[in-house]
Amino acid sequence: MKPPSDDDLIEVFSHARRCDREEAPAWRPELLEGPRRxxxxxxxxxxxxxxxxxxxxxxxxxxxAPRKEPTLSEVLPPLLDSPPGELFASQESSLLTFEAPxxxxxxxxxxxxxx
Amino acid sequence: xxxxxxxxxxxxxxxxxxxxxxxxxxxxxxxxDVLQNxxxxxxxxxxxxxxxxxxxxxxxxxIRFTAHEEFRRLRHRESLLGRLLLQLSGAAEDPRPxxxxxxxxxxxxxxxxxxxxxLPARQAEVLHLVFYQDLTLNEAAVVMRVSIGSVxxxxxxxxxxxxxxxxxxxxxxxxx
Numbered sequence: 001m002k003p004p005s006d007d008d009l010i011e012v013f014s015h016a017r018r019c020d021r022e023e024a025p026a027w028r029p030e031l032l033e034g035p036r037r038x039x040x041x042x043x044x045x046x047x048x049x050x051x052x053x054x055x056x057x058x059x060x061x062x063x064x065a066p067r068k069e070p071t072l073s074e075v076l077p078p079l080l081d082s083p084p085g086e087l088f089a090s091q092e093s094s095l096l097t098f099e100a101p102x103x104x105x106x107x108x109x110x111x112x113x114x115x
Numbered sequence: 116x117x118x119x120x121x122x123x124x125x126x127x128x129x130x131x132x133x134x135x136x137x138x139x140x141x142x143x144x145x146x147x148d149v150l151q152n153x154x155x156x157x158x159x160x161x162x163x164x165x166x167x168x169x170x171x172x173x174x175x176x177x178i179r180f181t182a183h184e185e186f187r188r189l190r191h192r193e194s195l196l197g198r199l200l201l202q203l204s205g206a207a208e209d210p211r212p213x214x215x216x217x218x219x220x221x222x223x224x225x226x227x228x229x230x231x232x233x234l235p236a237r238q239a240e241v242l243h244l245v246f247y248q249d250l251t252l253n254e255a256a257v258v259m260r261v262s263i264g265s266v267x268x269x270x271x272x273x274x275x276x277x278x279x280x281x282x283x284x285x286x287x288x289x290x291x
Contacts, residue, residue: 008278008281009242009246012223012227013227013243013247014246015227016227020136021129021133023143024128024129025150027125029121029125031154032157
């Protein structure tokens, strides 16, 4: 209980209270019907991290997949890929048909004229 | 939400608005926002009554904390960067009440609010909680999260200062 000496203040505050009550917004029960709980941000972050990690890891996984090992015969070049014949036959034939290049393309000062 | 809590909130709604109004310095729009945010905390179970104090004192503590959060947000908005962002977003608004709104407010209530604004925040809070909300000093201490001794000191000093401010000659001087 307030002492009697505080009646003046009680009266002033009571008056303000009545005024404020008239201006107070109406009670709306839907104010309390919000979502029960916000989505778990930790869970959202974990999911986002999982997706990001999978985006990085999956291509690496697929590119580094074990390949079929080639056999030795596939790797080494063939030793005898042409039928046996005379050695240097192709070179000899080209020597026989060899023609020396003409010098008409050379520049003028390089052409020597002998009297 | 439990029906009993909803009933308690409904019964406390007008007084809760009065407390939010005090915490927001009499700004009607901000008080509504603060109260709505406090209700949202309850709906989302971000604030739960643990039974250590009465429901009213606990609920008033939640409103007070929410008002302080809102104040900090407002202070950021009023900072230079905040103003710039507001101008860029075009969402600037005038927080002052309109002249028509000022006319609507009761003169006596306006004077009381103006005098309370001149008191230190703690003194104004304890006077509001005791005289307006009819709480005891112990309950006010719980809401304000300070010791009973501190509340008693604020209460006595606040009363003396408020009486001085409410005297007609003082009102006249400050009005001029």
